[in-house]
Amino acid sequence: MFLRRKKGTKPAHYKTLVSIINDKGFKSLSDYELKQQISDYKERYSKYLHNSNENFNTRDSQQFINEYLTKCYAITKEICRRVLGLDPYDSQLLTGIALYFGKIAELPTGEGKTLAAVFPAVLNALSGKGAHILTFNDYLAKRDAQWMKDIYEFWGLKAAYIQEDMDRLQRRNSYLADITYVTPKEAGFDYLRDSIVYDKDEIVHRPFNSVIVDEADAILIDEARTPLVLAGSMGMQHEIDKGLLELAGLLRRNIDYMTDENSRNVYLTETGAAVVENFLGCGNLYNKKNVEILTDINNLLHAKVLLKQDIDYIIKDGRIEIIDEFTGRVAERRKWDYGLQRSLEALKGIKSTSSNRILGKITIQNFISLYPEMSGMTATAKSSEDEFRSTYKHDVYVVQPNKKCIRTDYDDYIYTHKEAKYKAVVEEVLTSHNQGRPVLIGTSNIRESEKLAYMLKQQGIECEVLNAKNDTEEAKIIALAGKLGAVTVSTNMAGRGVDIKLGGDSPEERKKVSELGGLYVIGTNRNECVRIDNQLRGRAGRQGDPGSSRFFISLEDDLLVQFGIKKVIPVKYCGFRQLERINDKKLLSLIYHIQRVVNGQNFEIRKTLGKYSYLLEWQRRRFMKSRFEVLSCNVPGFLAIEKKELYKELCSKYGKERVDEIQRKVSLHCMDEVWYDFLEYLENIKEGINLVSAGRKDPVDEFNKLSINKFEQLQEDINEKILNTLDNIDFSMDASQLADRGLQTPSATWTYIINDSIKVKNFTLFSRL
Numbered sequence: 181m182f183l184r185r186k187k188g189t190k191p192a193h194y195k196t197l198v199s200i201i202n203d204k205g206f207k208s209l210s211d212y213e214l215k216q217q218i219s220d221y222k223e224r225y226s227k228y229l230h231n232s233n234e235n236f237n238t239r240d241s242q243q244f245i246n247e248y249l250t251k252c253y254a255i256t257k258e259i260c261r262r263v264l265g266l267d268p269y270d271s272q273l274l275t276g277i278a279l280y281f282g283k284i285a286e287l288p289t290g291e292g293k294t295l296a297a298v299f300p301a302v303l304n305a306l307s308g309k310g311a312h313i314l315t316f317n318d319y320l321a322k323r324d325a326q327w328m329k330d331i332y333e334f335w336g337l338k339a340a341y342i343q344e345d346m347d348r349l350q351r352r353n354s355y356l357a358d359i360t361y362v363t364p365k366e367a368g369f370d371y372l373r374d375s376i377v378y379d380k381d382e383i384v385h386r387p388f389n390s391v392i393v394d395e396a397d398a399i400l401i402d403e404a405r406t407p408l409v410l411a412g413s414m415g416m417q418h419e420i421d422k423g424l425l426e427l428a429g430l431l432r433r434n435i436d437y438m439t440d441e442n443s444r445n446v447y448l449t450e451t452g453a454a455v456v457e458n459f460l461g462c463g464n465l466y467n468k469k470n471v472e473i474l475t476d477i478n479n480l481l482h483a484k485v486l487l488k489q490d491i492d493y494i495i496k497d498g499r500i501e502i503i504d505e506f507t508g509r510v511a512e513r514r515k516w517d518y519g520l521q522r523s524l525e526a527l528k529g530i531k532s533t534s535s536n537r538i539l540g541k542i543t544i545q546n547f548i549s550l551y552p553e554m555s556g557m558t559a560t561a562k563s564s565e566d567e568f569r570s571t572y573k574h575d576v577y578v579v580q581p582n583k584k585c586i587r588t589d590y591d592d593y594i595y596t597h598k599e600a601k602y603k604a605v606v607e608e609v610l611t612s613h614n615q616g617r618p619v620l621i622g623t624s625n626i627r628e629s630e631k632l633a634y635m636l637k638q639q640g641i642e643c644e645v646l647n648a649k650n651d652t653e654e655a656k657i658i659a660l661a662g663k664l665g666a667v668t669v670s671t672n673m674a675g676r677g678v679d680i681k682l683g684g685d686s687p688e689e690r691k692k693v694s695e696l697g698g699l700y701v702i703g704t705n706r707n708e709c710v711r712i713d714n715q716l717r718g719r720a721g722r723q724g725d726p727g728s729s730r731f732f733i734s735l736e737d738d739l740l741v742q743f744g745i746k747k748v749i750p751v752k753y754c755g756f757r758q759l760e761r762i763n764d765k766k767l768l769s770l771i772y773h774i775q776r777v778v779n780g781q782n783f784e785i786r787k788t789l790g791k792y793s794y795l796l797e798w799q800r801r802r803f804m805k806s807r808f809e810v811l812s813c814n815v816p817g818f819l820a821i822e823k824k825e826l827y828k829e830l831c832s833k834y835g836k837e838r839v840d841e842i843q844r845k846v847s848l849h850c851m852d853e854v855w856y857d858f859l860e861y862l863e864n865i866k867e868g869i870n871l872v873s874a875g876r877k878d879p880v881d882e883f884n885k886l887s888i889n890k891f892e893q894l895q896e897d898i899n900e901k902i903l904n905t906l907d908n909i910d911f912s913m914d915a916s917q918l919a920d921r922g923l924q925t926p927s928a929t930w931t932y933i934i935n936d937s938i939k940v941k942n943f944t945l946f947s948r949l
């Protein structure tokens with residue numbers, strides 16, 4: 181998108197670089213001598229950067245790679261040995277090299293990616309501009325920074341991390357470190373908060389330099405479209421009309437409204453539209469003047485029909501809490517888009533909490549593209565190679581594990597219905613458990629986890645259920661999933677990044693567990709994305725350990741039902757129930773096919789969503805650039821240009837400094853106000869436009885057209901607002917009086933995450949095979 185990429189060395193040559201690194205003999209040096217090598221290296225490196233004018237291509241040149249990259253990596257390798265007692269494998273060096281060259285590196289779970297990332301992080305950080313490593317959660321940010329910090333320290337580099345509960349000062353200090361471990365959410369929210377300050381000193385980030393994204397598939401694909409939102413408290417917003425609420429209750433399924441076959445969308449039928457028009461007497465519902473009503477009705481229907489209590493959300497302490505579909509946990513501080521949240525609250529008779537205003541918003545994907553250099557690593561990248569290439573223009577580079585993976589991935593067992601499936605899972609767990617073999621069961625949501633745990637308990641099997649409220653607790657539990665006799669039930673994303681050692685830390689137990697076949701991973705559902713299934717399988721068989729995996733699925737599973745399996749399976753399976761599994765290879769390949777189709781469809785949806793934000797991203801950069809200029813006092817104030825006489829007069833009366841300062845504050849205030857209006861305008865048209873233009877025009881085009889028009893007016897609106905405000909301002913006011921009038925960084929702000937709200941039209945997927 182907006183990224184610079186290094187082209188330098190071809191992947192075919194990475195292995196040659198590894199041999200060069202391994203041939204550099206630093207082993208025999210004393211610590212003192214090694215440190216001398218380091219200071220010598222740093223001195224030469226800074227001269228090199230200086231002489232080459234810090235041209236970007238410099239660090240990409242053959243000379244740089246031969247002299248600096250290989251030496252830096254060789255020294256770092258020796259440091260690892262000394263301070264961590266770990267001798268980096270060639271696979272880790274290869275990963276580290278691929279990361280330096282901007283690849284998405286694939287290396288299986290448990291192969292030591294944390295350590296591999298240190299190599300490029302050191303090299304990137306040596307330029308003095310900071311290097312970020314994005315981790316999957318706060319727990320891992322802290323763990324990895326603390327774990328690796330001695331290696332950086334040996335280089336004279338400082339590593340730090342960010343946690344959600346840190347204050348501004350702590351954050352700034354962490355960003356000032358050479359290497360910062362942080363989640364994309366925290367870094368993104370900090371960026372948003374930075375963009376509303378009134379004083380340059382309040383900014384916590386440094387200019388973005390390089391970033392390495394851990395669990396890159398989860399962050400760059402699964403969560404990439406998630407918008408981070410910064411909001412501030414404002415007055416109450418309009419309430420949903422009581423009449424509409426009543427009306428929503430009257431509308432009849434399959435008559436007044438339909439859901440599409442995947443239950444992703446709900447639509448009013450023509451009959452339904454007529455019912456609404458009669459009821460409200462509003463004339464043609466699809467007229468532009470009725471956009472708001474249409475949007476409200478649609479949101480109400482969506483909330484009523486598609487959102488399920490205890491699956492999509494729970495109600496706790498009179499509040500709606502969203503359940504994350506991946507982790508099955510309550511997604512703290514997350515809300516749906518404004519309209520949907522408000523509709524659900526109205527339906528449930530809950531007092532509306534959404535009286536806030538959007539002060540800034542950015543998707544994780546767009547945030548990451550602010551870094552001039554990006555690379556990523558994960559255990560599962562190859563199967564999403566196309567998406568990495570098309571969305572980010574980054575190639576996947578697959579690294580072979582240090583020891584060959586000997587895990588056996590069995591074909592799925594298929595059952596006709598869910599109960600038969602769960603029964604079989606319990607029997608399978610029982611068999612393994614009786615031998616003492618550890619089992620890890622991956623489910624698709626909390627409910628399923630709890631149901632299975634209950635069924636297992638009835639069979640006398642005690643198990644750990646991963647629905648911990650915090651990642652630290654979760655990590656402790658999952659780390660023990662490889663112990664003798666352990667049974668762990670977990671949603672399929674929980675515990676990412678945590679190492680599962682066979683037998684825990686006991687070598688004797690490790691031996692026993694290995695003889696039993698290692699960890700057995702059971703999946704109770706196929707995910708919409710095969711990559712996530714692979715991620716689950718990968719929990720077994722780390723570093724050449726024995727292990728196996730199998731999915732148990734049923735024809736009633738959500739994935740298959742939602743995507744209309746009934747229409748495509750052989751008729752003999754329709755409505756048929758049996759306890760034994762179905763042994764049918766053709767059926768199995770049909771199911772794999774459905775999974776691929778769904779996967780492709782989700783990719784298309786993400787692409788469409790990306791189109792909506794592309795333009796806004798460009799607009800945001802333009803706006804932020806001019807805001808930063810005003811913040812840095814680089815532009816003369818409006819009065820100085822437009823009303824020279826008045827300006828002179830004010831200056832002689834109050835002093836130039838004060839007049840300029842007030843002008844600056846007023847300008848920032850007005851710019852922000854107009855910008856917030858712009859963001860809200862886009863939110864509104866985004867919801868409305870899809871409904872109004874459905875079927876006629878391309879909604880993305882329509883959206884962009886309106887957005888461009890509005891953006892072109894922005895500067896004018898801002899200027900007008902500034903002049904108006906300046907006309908009415910009393911230049912004798914002191915700082916606190918100005919603050920009372922809102923001329924300061926908003927103090928009550930909070931952050932949350934929403935699910936992107938665009939409803940994407942579905943396409944027909946398959947005909948009967």
Ligand code: ADP
Nearest residue numbers: 266267268269288289290291292293294295679
């Ligand atoms: P990943 O992120 O690839 O899943 P981690 O970074 O969590 O893997 O590391 C997994 C385990 O491998 C850790 O226990 C770590 O100590 C160990 N490890 C990493 N590198 C080495 C090495 N070179 N030699 C031995 N053990 C290593």
Ligand code: MG
Nearest residue numbers: 293294677678
């Ligand atoms: Mg990891």
